[in-house]
Amino acid sequence: MRDVLRHHLFWPVAALVALLVANTVARPGFLAVTVRDGHLFGAPIDILRTTAPLLLVALGMTLVIATRGIDLSVGAVVAVSGAVALSHIASSPDPESPVTVLTAIGLALALCLVLGVWNGFLVSALGIQPIIATLILMTAGRGVAMLITGGMITTVNSAPFKVLGSGFWLGLPVAAVIAFGVFAVVAFVVRRTALGMLLEATGINPAASRLSGVRSRTLTWTVYTASGLFAGLAGLLISADTMAADANNAGLFIELDAILAVVIGGTALSGGKFNLSGTLVGALVIATLERTVTVLGISPLVTPLFMALVVIAVTLLQSPRMRERLTAARRRQVMAPPEPQPAARPDSTPDSTEVKAG
Numbered sequence: 001m002r003d004v005l006r007h008h009l010f011w012p013v014a015a016l017v018a019l020l021v022a023n024t025v026a027r028p029g030f031l032a033v034t035v036r037d038g039h040l041f042g043a044p045i046d047i048l049r050t051t052a053p054l055l056l057v058a059l060g061m062t063l064v065i066a067t068r069g070i071d072l073s074v075g076a077v078v079a080v081s082g083a084v085a086l087s088h089i090a091s092s093p094d095p096e097s098p099v100t101v102l103t104a105i106g107l108a109l110a111l112c113l114v115l116g117v118w119n120g121f122l123v124s125a126l127g128i129q130p131i132i133a134t135l136i137l138m139t140a141g142r143g144v145a146m147l148i149t150g151g152m153i154t155t156v157n158s159a160p161f162k163v164l165g166s167g168f169w170l171g172l173p174v175a176a177v178i179a180f181g182v183f184a185v186v187a188f189v190v191r192r193t194a195l196g197m198l199l200e201a202t203g204i205n206p207a208a209s210r211l212s213g214v215r216s217r218t219l220t221w222t223v224y225t226a227s228g229l230f231a232g233l234a235g236l237l238i239s240a241d242t243m244a245a246d247a248n249n250a251g252l253f254i255e256l257d258a259i260l261a262v263v264i265g266g267t268a269l270s271g272g273k274f275n276l277s278g279t280l281v282g283a284l285v286i287a288t289l290e291r292t293v294t295v296l297g298i299s300p301l302v303t304p305l306f307m308a309l310v311v312i313a314v315t316l317l318q319s320p321r322m323r324e325r326l327t328a329a330r331r332r333q334v335m336a337p338p339e340p341q342p343a344a345r346p347d348s349t350p351d352s353t354e355v356k357a358g
Contacts, residue, residue, distance in 0.1 A: 008266040011317040012281040015264075015310065019288045023295045030295065039168040043291065048172070049241075051287040052179035053078075053234035055280065057254055058261040059183055060227030062279045063190075065262055067220050068203045068271030069123060069130035074231040074258060076141025077112050078251025081235025083148040084108040086156050086245040095158040104161070109232050115141070116228020120221035138255075145247035154245040165241030175237045182230070187276045196274075199223070203271030257286055264314050285314070 023030040023043070033042035057074050064071045088104040089095045115137060122133035167174040190196035201209040202216040209216045234254070239245050263269065264285055265278025289310055293303045316322050 008275060009278055009281060011314055012264050012266070012278060012285060015314045016281060016285050016288060019285065019292050019310075023288075023292055026295050035171070038171060040171045043295075045173060045176075047284070047287050047291055048176040048180075050290065051283050052173070052175040053237045054254065054257055054261060054287060055179045055183060055283040056230045056234040056237070058258040058279050058283050059186055059276070060223070060230035061255075061258040062262050062265075062267055062274050062276060063186075063199065063223040064130070064227050065259075065267055065269055066199045066203045066271060066274035067216075067223055068206065069220065069224070070259075070269075071119065071134045071224065071227045072131065072255050073115070073119060073134040073137035073141055074227060074234075075251040075253065075255045076138050076145070077115050077228055077231035078235035078238060078254060079145040079245075079247050080115065080141050080148070081108040081112050081232040082239030082245040082250050083145040083154065083247055084111055085161070085236055086154045086239055086243075087148050089158050089161060090154055090156045095156055096160065098160050101158060101160040105236060108236060109229060112228045112232025112235070113225060114228075116225040116231075117221070119228060120224035123224060124217040124220040142247055145245075145250070149245055149247050151247075156243060158243075161240050162243055163240070165237055165239070165243075175241070178233070178237065182233070183276070183280060186226075190276065200273050203274075260311055261286055264311065285310075 020031065027043075030043050033040055033044055035041070057078070061071055061074065085104040085108040088107055089100055092100040092104075094100055119134055119137060122128045122136070123130050126133075163174055164178070165175055169177050190199065198209070198214050198219055201212075201214055202219050206216045231251075235251060238250060259269075261282035262274075262279050264282035265275050265280070267274045267278060286307075289307055293306060298306055
């Protein structure tokens with residue numbers, strides 16, 4: 001039992017189960033999944049669809065944090081991706097054409113890839129601190145998206161593109177299939193090859209890894225490029241779900257949710273060892289938490305506070321120092337000396353010595 005409590009995924013999974021139980025108590029049919037027109041419907045399916053964009057962004061964020069970095073520009077990249085794709089479809093004479101949709105997707109992902117390369121260039125080649133380098137694109141990216149859309153909310157009606165956000169494949173949401181498929185591929189690459197070990201070595205000590213022959217700058221450049229690509233794919237899923245490109249609100253604060261998902265999953269912001277399975281659970285916790293707010297009828301005014309309390313509770317339970325203090329407190333209670341018993345009342349009968357003396 002003690003080993004289970006010490007596992008890095010115990011408290012995130014426990015938080016996820018607690019949220020599901022709270023939702024089920026508030027709405028008994030919460031976990032029910034039905035089949036309609038050959039597709040799965042229900043709250044768990046909605047949670048998977050909601051998790052998809054966040055999982056993609058958090059996946060790239062995990063790789064960046066593993067190299068002792070941070071990427072604050074993913075929200076702006078999400079907005080740029082949706083703006084490019086929908087603007088191209090809207091300006092096309094045939095928005096329903098699969099060729100038009102594929103071209104829009106290709107243009108959006110190519111531009112997001114370039115933006116990721118730019119972040120990697122600033123961090124690895126010029127040596128700018130990651131928080132400053134990505135902050136540049138965080139502020140400029142929204143402006144780029146505004147230029148692409150002309151400062152307007154671009155809306156289109158394209159059935160092939162809408163499939164990305166609200167379509168189904170084999171009964172499951174296409175967005176979830178894409179996100180979890182990308183996650184599986186990345187997890188296989190970083191855990192079944194030497195790439196994961198090299199990323200951890202770069203994050204633990206970049207200078208020592210370079211001296212030992214590890215191309216830490218190339219790895220750093222690569223993870224920022226991957227982060228931009230994954231954020232661009234998440235932007236396509238978000239824009240396909242709403243069929244609108246809003247440069248001001250698309251992907252707003254998703255970088256903070258991604259960082260929270262990484263932290264809840266047990267990956268330290270100091271770099272080094274990272275946990276992709278924990279990131280997956282963290283993304284599910286945040287998506288379920290957003291759903292819980294709606295089910296429990298919590299006022300939107302206190303929703304950020306409610307979410308912050310849950311995140312604080314999970315991170316505190318994961319903290320090694322907090323767990324050491326809790327363990328020490330339990331040991332003190334077990335090893336505490338017994339309370340002194342009250343002294344026995346004196347007997348009124350004289351003792352044996354006094355009787356003999358008489």
